[in-house]
Amino acid sequence: MSTDIYAEEIVAHYEHPHNKGKLDGADAQFHDFNPLCGDDLTIYLKIIDGKIVDAHFDGTGCAISVGSASMLTDLIKGKSIKELEKMGVADVVDMLGIEPGPARLKCATLSLKAAQKALFVYMKKDSSSVSKEL
Numbered sequence: 008m009s010t011d012i013y014a015e016e017i018v019a020h021y022e023h024p025h026n027k028g029k030l031d032g033a034d035a036q037f038h039d040f041n042p043l044c045g046d047d048l049t050i051y052l053k054i055i056d057g058k059i060v061d062a063h064f065d066g067t068g069c070a071i072s073v074g075s076a077s078m079l080t081d082l083i084k085g086k087s088i089k090e091l092e093k094m095g096v097a098d099v100v101d102m103l104g105i106e107p108g109p110a111r112l113k114c115a116t117l118s119l120k121a122a123q124k125a126l127f128v129y130m131k132k133d134s135s136s137v138s139k140e141l
């Protein structure tokens with residue numbers, strides 16, 4: 008698949024995001040901000056028996072951050088909290104299908120960072136253990 012097709016998918020998720028909006032009854036949520044680009048996202052997670060049964064996001068940002076948040080919330084539904092906890096930059100790059108480059112990497116990983124921090128708050132763990140690469 009060409010990188011153009013992947014870029015088109017990101018733009019499609021930006022223009023018509025999945026899971027956008029506050030999630031009523033969320034068990035965990037976290038707001039994060041990317042000062043480099045102005046991206047501003049909140050991730051909401053519904054967790055039952057150690058699994059993420061629903062995930063939403065709300066906020067604004069560039070095409071990469073919003074597209075990534077839309078794709079990530081689709082991807083993590085049904086995953087265990089341990090699977091989400093272990094995700095990193097390579098998982099985001101695989102999900103996007105393109106290497107966003109160093110200037111846009113923070114945009115691409117903002118939603119994963121927020122999701123992991125929401126999870127750590129939910130589990131009452133120190134969120135400083137979120138990967139520094141995000």
